[in-house]
Amino acid sequence: MKILALNCGSSSVKYQLYYWEEHRVIAKGVVERVGIGDSFIVHEVPGRDTYRDEYECHDHNTAINLIVDTLDSGDTAVIDKITDISAVGHRVVHGGEKFAKSVMLDDDVIKAIEEVQHLAPLHNPPNLAGIKAAKNVLPDVPHVAIFDTAFHQTMPDYAYTYAVPYEWYENYGVRRYGFHGTSHLYVSKRAAALLGKPAKECNIITMHIGNGVSHTAIKNGVSVDTSMGLTPLEGAVMGTRCGDLDPAIPLFMQQQLNIGPKEMDTILNKKSGILGITGKYTDRRDVLKHCDMNEKRCQVAVDVESYRLKKYIGQYCAVLGRVDAIVFTAGVGENAGIIRQKALENLENLGIVIDKEKNLSTFSKSGETEISTPESKVKVFVIPTNEELVFVEDVVAILNGTYKDHTEYPYTFLD
Numbered sequence: 302m303k304i305l306a307l308n309c310g311s312s313s314v315k316y317q318l319y320y321w322e323e324h325r326v327i328a329k330g331v332v333e334r335v336g337i338g339d340s341f342i343v344h345e346v347p348g349r350d351t352y353r354d355e356y357e358c359h360d361h362n363t364a365i366n367l368i369v370d371t372l373d374s375g376d377t378a379v380i381d382k383i384t385d386i387s388a389v390g391h392r393v394v395h396g397g398e399k400f401a402k403s404v405m406l407d408d409d410v411i412k413a414i415e416e417v418q419h420l421a422p423l424h425n426p427p428n429l430a431g432i433k434a435a436k437n438v439l440p441d442v443p444h445v446a447i448f449d450t451a452f453h454q455t456m457p458d459y460a461y462t463y464a465v466p467y468e469w470y471e472n473y474g475v476r477r478y479g480f481h482g483t484s485h486l487y488v489s490k491r492a493a494a495l496l497g498k499p500a501k502e503c504n505i506i507t508m509h510i511g512n513g514v515s516h517t518a519i520k521n522g523v524s525v526d527t528s529m530g531l532t533p534l535e536g537a538v539m540g541t542r543c544g545d546l547d548p549a550i551p552l553f554m555q556q557q558l559n560i561g562p563k564e565m566d567t568i569l570n571k572k573s574g575i576l577g578i579t580g581k582y583t584d585r586r587d588v589l590k591h592c593d594m595n596e597k598r599c600q601v602a603v604d605v606e607s608y609r610l611k612k613y614i615g616q617y618c619a620v621l622g623r624v625d626a627i628v629f630t631a632g633v634g635e636n637a638g639i640i641r642q643k644a645l646e647n648l649e650n651l652g653i654v655i656d657k658e659k660n661l662s663t664f665s666k667s668g669e670t671e672i673s674t675p676e677s678k679v680k681v682f683v684i685p686t687n688e689e690l691v692f693v694e695d696v697v698a699i700l701n702g703t704y705k706d707h708t709e710y711p712y713t714f715l716d
């Protein structure tokens with residue numbers, strides 16, 4: 302089977318074609334600037350030069366047609382015909398309380414996703430656009446939804462309930478949902494394998510740090526708390542999102558700036574975080590480079606981010622009681638040794654001791670790496686995430702009728 306994994310954002314479509322029987326990636330890539338002009342595709346095939354071409358994509362339907370044409374036509378082809386694609390897995394950011402695991406997409410599921418899109422107005426609409434476009438382009442194959450929120454549906458009510466009028470939850474669904482679920486699932490299972498224990502016997506803190514950032518407390522193999530909330534805005538400092546802040550600040554600044562809630566939402570989501578502090582950068586490589594050049598605001602940004610990471614580690618140590626491992630993943634988590642070091646330093650009283658030299662020399666290309674010392678009671682790992690593999694395995698299991706929730710399903714990456 303050849304499984305196409307799609308991740309549709311508001312102006313991009315990421316894709317990966319996976320050959321299940323041989324457990325290998327056939328091709329992967331992205332179409333950027335969908336619907337905003339000057340769009341282009343970047344297509345990567347192992348053993349070939351990266352292909353890049355400009356192609357105007359006014360909508361997701363055009364973008365997905367372009368992806369399929371790139372996969373099965375001309376010099377970029379990796380399959381003979383479109384019917385070689387057996388199924389499609391779709392990332393859906395928000396499933397509300399309706400979905401605790403991946404499901405086959407049908408009209409009822411699409412309707413349910415539409416009913417909760419007000420909870421993720423920046424994410425679910427493009428996810429839905431991608432689903433409908435892919436079903437138009439590939440109408441004769443199964444389509445499966447993989448939800449970011451599903452992994453966190455095991456949280457107890459005291460972890461997901463906000464201290465606001467309870468009717469907000471009952472009538473409008475206001476509660477903590479959490480995101481990056483497939484990433485937290487994957488790296489926690491891999492950490493359990495590295496520990497040599499079943500996942501259901503492990504307590505793990507997972508730190509997904511990229512442009513978006515979220516952390517999860519995993520007790521006996523399931524999520525019991527996570528940093529993102531009703532939306533992906535809550536929690537850690539991110540590339541352009543503010544994360545946790547005094548809820549009075551947006552109201553105060555709306556009055557000071559004479560702006561409305563829509564403009565404030567844009568500021569908090571797209572002009573805050575690392576970008577807000579530095580005034581220039583979201584990429585931590587740029588921030589760290591300018592820290593070395595003694596740019597004060599970049600130094601503050603790194604200190605703020607690292608301090609918040611440290612606080613979440615402490616909180617989740619308290620939540621879990623016993624911690625077997627801490628895992629860093631995603632672009633920053635896998636590659637920014639300085640940020641990992643600053644987040645973990647002086648935590649020896651919690652049983653966390655890292656090998657500083659090994660930490661600073663560990664990057665994504667290093668693969669799965671333990672950066673804690675032998676005497677550290679808590680293991681610290683850097684584990685490159687692989688959300689697409691979770692997509693593929695869920696799709697295959699659903700097609701084969703063997704799918705269960707993540708606590709029972711024997712993913713291939715458990716070994």
